[in-house]
Each structure stands twice: as structure tokens, then as C-alpha cells.
Amino acid sequence: MKKFEYRILDVKAGGFWGGRVDEQALTNKLNELGREGWELVSTVDTEIYGGGSRGLLLMLKRELE
Numbered sequence: 001m002k003k004f005e006y007r008i009l010d011v012k013a014g015g016f017w018g019g020r021v022d023e024q025a026l027t028n029k030l031n032e033l034g035r036e037g038w039e040l041v042s043t044v045d046t047e048i049y050g051g052g053s054r055g056l057l058l059m060l061k062r063e064l065e
Helices: 023-035
Strands: 004-012 039-047 053-063
Touching: 004 023
Parallel strands: none
Antiparallel strands: 004 053, 039 053
16 A cells, blocks of 8 residues: 655745745745655645735645655
8 A cells, every 4th residue: 555745835925915926936846846756736825814815835745665
């Protein structure tokens, strides 16, 4: 049976009202984690009042050896 470990990545949104994520920095981080065997399985927007975004929660997993 396959076994996995999980990791949560909390990505903060910038700007006064939130909502802006540094796409290049996020891409670089996901590529780095991918090289370590992590796979992105889900993303959740952590919405604040008025429809703004505080950021993203990214759920990753990788198989244990």
C-alpha cells in the first residue's frame, strides 16, 4: 500500500486589500518543491471580508519511500 506525507504551504497575498500573489515567486517555489517530490493536490483561497483574498493555502503530498 502506498503511503504519503502531506504539507501545507500558506501563500500570503500582498497589497493593501490583498489579492495579489507574486506569480513568479510561487512558480519558483512550486518547481523547487516538485524537484523534492512534492505534488500540488489542492488550493484554497483564504478569503477575507468584501471578497478580498488574504492568500492561498496549497496542499501538497509526496509518496513515502
